[in-house]
Amino acid sequence: MAEVEEGCELFSAGHRACGGCGPALAARLLLKATGKNAILVASTGCMEVFSTPYPETAWGVPWIHSLFENAAAVASGIEASLKRQGRSEKVLCVCGDGATFDIGVLCISGAFERGHDITYICYDNEAYMNTGIQRSGATPYGASTTTSPAGKCSLGNLHKKKDMPAILAAHGAPYVATASIAYPNDFVKKVERAINTPGPCYIQVHTPCCTGWGFEAGETLNMAKLAIETGLWVNYELVDGVVEKAKKVRRKPVEEYLEKQKRFRHLFKPARQDDMIASIQAVADANAERFGIDIKRKESSE
Amino acid sequence: MLEFMEGSHAVAEIVKRCRPQVIAAYPITPQTHIVEDLAQMVANCEIDAEYITVESEFSALSACLGASAAGSRVYSATTSQGLALMFEVCFNAAGMRQPIVMTIANRSLGAPLSIWNDQQDSISLRDSGWLQFYAEDNQETADLHMIAYKVCEDHDILLPAFVCFDGFILTHTFEPVALPTQEEVDAYLPAFNPYQRLDAANPLSLGMYATPEYYMEFRYEVDRAMQRAKQAFVKAGREFGEQFDRDYSALVEGYRLEDADTALVAMGSICGTAKDAIDEMREHGRKVGLLKIRTYRPFPAPEIADALKGVSTVAVLDKNISLGNGGAVGTEVKAALYGSGISVYDYIIALGGRDVRKRDIAAVVDLAEKGKGDIFYGLRTEVL
Numbered sequence: 001m002a003e004v005e006e007g008c009e010l011f012s013a014g015h016r017a018c019g020g021c022g023p024a025l026a027a028r029l030l031l032k033a034t035g036k037n038a039i040l041v042a043s044t045g046c047m048e049v050f051s052t053p054y055p056e057t058a059w060g061v062p063w064i065h066s067l068f069e070n071a072a073a074v075a076s077g078i079e080a081s082l083k084r085q086g087r088s089e090k091v092l093c094v095c096g097d098g099a100t101f102d103i104g105v106l107c108i109s110g111a112f113e114r115g116h117d118i119t120y121i122c123y124d125n126e127a128y129m130n131t132g133i134q135r136s137g138a139t140p141y142g143a144s145t146t147t148s149p150a151g152k153c154s155l156g157n158l159h160k161k162k163d164m165p166a167i168l169a170a171h172g173a174p175y176v177a178t179a180s181i182a183y184p185n186d187f188v189k190k191v192e193r194a195i196n197t198p199g200p201c202y203i204q205v206h207t208p209c210c211t212g213w214g215f216e217a218g219e220t221l222n223m224a225k226l227a228i229e230t231g232l233w234v235n236y237e238l239v240d241g242v243v244e245k246a247k248k249v250r251r252k253p254v255e256e257y258l259e260k261q262k263r264f265r266h267l268f269k270p271a272r273q274d275d276m277i278a279s280i281q282a283v284a285d286a287n288a289e290r291f292g293i294d295i296k297r298k299e300s301s302e
Numbered sequence: 303m304l305e306f307m308e309g310s311h312a313v314a315e316i317v318k319r320c321r322p323q324v325i326a327a328y329p330i331t332p333q334t335h336i337v338e339d340l341a342q343m344v345a346n347c348e349i350d351a352e353y354i355t356v357e358s359e360f361s362a363l364s365a366c367l368g369a370s371a372a373g374s375r376v377y378s379a380t381t382s383q384g385l386a387l388m389f390e391v392c393f394n395a396a397g398m399r400q401p402i403v404m405t406i407a408n409r410s411l412g413a414p415l416s417i418w419n420d421q422q423d424s425i426s427l428r429d430s431g432w433l434q435f436y437a438e439d440n441q442e443t444a445d446l447h448m449i450a451y452k453v454c455e456d457h458d459i460l461l462p463a464f465v466c467f468d469g470f471i472l473t474h475t476f477e478p479v480a481l482p483t484q485e486e487v488d489a490y491l492p493a494f495n496p497y498q499r500l501d502a503a504n505p506l507s508l509g510m511y512a513t514p515e516y517y518m519e520f521r522y523e524v525d526r527a528m529q530r531a532k533q534a535f536v537k538a539g540r541e542f543g544e545q546f547d548r549d550y551s552a553l554v555e556g557y558r559l560e561d562a563d564t565a566l567v568a569m570g571s572i573c574g575t576a577k578d579a580i581d582e583m584r585e586h587g588r589k590v591g592l593l594k595i596r597t598y599r600p601f602p603a604p605e606i607a608d609a610l611k612g613v614s615t616v617a618v619l620d621k622n623i624s625l626g627n628g629g630a631v632g633t634e635v636k637a638a639l640y641g642s643g644i645s646v647y648d649y650i651i652a653l654g655g656r657d658v659r660k661r662d663i664a665a666v667v668d669l670a671e672k673g674k675g676d677i678f679y680g681l682r683t684e685v686l
Contacts, residue, residue, distance in 0.1 A: 039500045052507050064509050077366055078369060
């Protein structure tokens with residue numbers, strides 16, 4: 001962890017995030033990992049808005065916001081400029097899932113293909129929260145959002161979450177990882193590894209949104225933890241495209257995660273949707289199979 | 303020393319001498335020769351720059367914005383559909399006060415698809431906060447790049463600029479051009495000195511959002527900088543003239559206007575054709591002149607009114623159309639001359655690369671003197 005002056009957070013308190021905001025915690029952890037020698041590029045979105053209403057800023061490192069979809073391209077230019085000047089700052093993008101999975105894919109693909117020395121952090125709260133909880137390519141199967149609402153003839157979002165880590169690994173990214181704010185030390189270590197790995201690296205950090213998902217503000221970390229414990233979110237690392245490490249768990253049924261969130265309430269009330277719940281369980285089972293996360297008998301947890 | 307060269311090559315040569323540290327560009331006809339030449343110069347170590355081969359024009363300008371914010375002089379070039387794709391970044395770069403210089407090889411916009419010249423592309427970005435300079439020939443195109451960097455990077459201005467020259471008509475045309483040496487350019491254009499930059503030693507937040515309590519003041523500041531750019535351009539143009547003997551200190555430039563009854567108003571390469579047509583008309587006793595607009599943004603309304611105060615009729619040649627309301631230049635010239643009593647007529651001409659000859663210019667003058675204007679000139683009615 002980079003050295004931070006005692007009593008001084010690089011991501012300041014007093015910003016305007018909701019109580020219990022997952023992305024705000026991710027921002028704080030992120031700067032603990034980077035320390036002062038970093039330049040951050042933000043996309044338009046929740047984190048940008050709650051942290052920088054002019055003339056206030058929460059950021060203790062150089063920070064720039066241009067547009068919704070161009071953070072990776074702006075970062076490409078910054079990296080090229082620093083290289084030309086012989087400067088040492090690490091360049092990071094910090095963008096939401098809508099900016100990453102949907103509208104920014106062109107710029108991200110270009111930046112990763114060209115091999116800029118940047119670290120792209122996607123804080124994934126699984127929908128467009130800043131505009132009022134619309135679905136994105138990161139929204140999980142079965143979630144109700146304002147543009148994929150559950151209704152008499154719909155059970156919510158019927159598209160499966162896009163596999164962005166695999167897409168970026170396929171670009172030849174040397175280091176791709178997923179993380180969760182429920183495991184802060186793991187997230188910090190992954191950021192440190194990414195910024196110290198030459199070339200474009202990607203970290204997708206799960207950041208539950210109490211407002212958008214519909215749970216009590218005090219439950220944010222529990223929700224993040226349950227996502228891991230059910231296998232609906234897997235913390236893993238892809239080094240040169242190969243799974244190096246995935247966090248093992250004694251899996252719980254997905255219902256324990258789903259039933260605590262308003263976005264999945266339609267799967268339980270007014271009538272229980274067994275088929276849909278089974279389909280979501282199948283997503284978790286497939287994750288477990290793919291990453292080998294199930295703790296077998298007599299095997300100890302990592 | 304005059305050298306015979308293609309317009310695009312002249313641009314690449316002068317950009318090289320302006321020492322951009324980061325170049326980001328995406329190929330599009332008729333801009334390609336510029337960015338190919340620059341890529342070769344980078345490959346030959348003739349220019350000490352990072353060249354980012356971006357995946358779109360949108361990323362080209364985004365990368366320039368980032369590099370500029372990090373403290374580098376930057377360059378890009380585009381046209382037409384590429385500029386349209388940059389629309390969002392254009393407004394953003396101006397609002398963020400990044401002194402980016404970008405060449406526009408003027409080309410029409412689809413549909414229908416057309417690779418040929420008019421000025422619809424850059425004129426459609428007139429409200430974006432970019433300075434817009436239009437060149438008549440390849441010498442002026444090259445020279446305006448040096449002036450553009452000087453004006454944009456002035457800490458009293460800090461705005462981006464388009465240097466516009468007509469696609470194919472200039473980009474692909476060989477003309478004699480006097481290129482200053484590296485030493486001469488260095489003497490005119492100092493090394494980039496960013497007003498502020500992304501720097502871990504002095505952390506700043508750039509591009510924050512503004513509530514209704516602050517937004518309007520940001521826009522006002524950009525407009526004030528635009529207004530100040532007039533004087534900055536005049537100064538930079540005068541200094542250029544002192545060093546290189548080519549004077550660009552005027553935002554508008556008259557040709558045989560002193561005793562003219564009828565004045566043409568135009569921007570870009572069509573001014574050359576108009577000057578030749580005027581010479582011929584003058585031989586027949588017609589008192590015709592030309593007012594060339596060099597800086598479309600900031601728009602030199604008082605300078606136009608002053609230059610045209612002696613004429614009775616004005617014919618504006620518009621290589622663009624604000625669909626539903628005539629040509630953009632004509633509309634603004636009419637506003638500049640409001641209350642003067644001068645008859646102002648607008649002619650939509652040469653869209654999508656249609657050729658304009660001296661006889662067309664003479665025909666426009668005839669129409670204006672007969673009081674017939676605000677029309678598309680040269681329509682092929684048989685295909686309508």
